[in-house]
Amino acid sequence: MHQDEELHAELLRLFRLYFEANQDWINKGTRRAGMDTRRLLSDIRRVCSKRRDHIMEWRRELDANKAEKKAQKRTGSGDKDAN
Numbered sequence: 560m561h562q563d564e565e566l567h568a569e570l571l572r573l574f575r576l577y578f579e580a581n582q583d584w585i586n587k588g589t590r591r592a593g594m595d596t597r598r599l600l601s602d603i604r605r606v607c608s609k610r611r612d613h614i615m616e617w618r619r620e621l622d623a624n625k626a627e628k629k630a631q632k633r634t635g636s637g638d639k640d641a642n
Contacts, residue, residue, distance in 0.1 A: 563617075566610045573603045 577599040584592035 563610070563613050566606060566613065570603065570606045570610060573599060573606060577603060 577596065580592065580596045580599050584596045
């Protein structure tokens with residue numbers, strides 16, 4: 560989960576930078592300001608994709624754990640000779 564917190568913090572940091580760059584682009588309208596804004600949007604997209612992958616991985620682990628517990632219940636409830 561530590562890496563997820565880092566990705567979340569990075570996403571927030573990039574969004575703040577994007578917000579400032581976007582304001583700069585709106586106010587100045589320069590080519591450079593537009594390039595900076597687009598670069599930050601690309602960076603945000605990259606971090607969002609990583610974060611999405613981590614969330615999907617976490618979900619797969621949860622599903623695998625549920626399936627494992629369910630299988631253990633099935634095999635454990637029918638085995639009365641265990642004790």
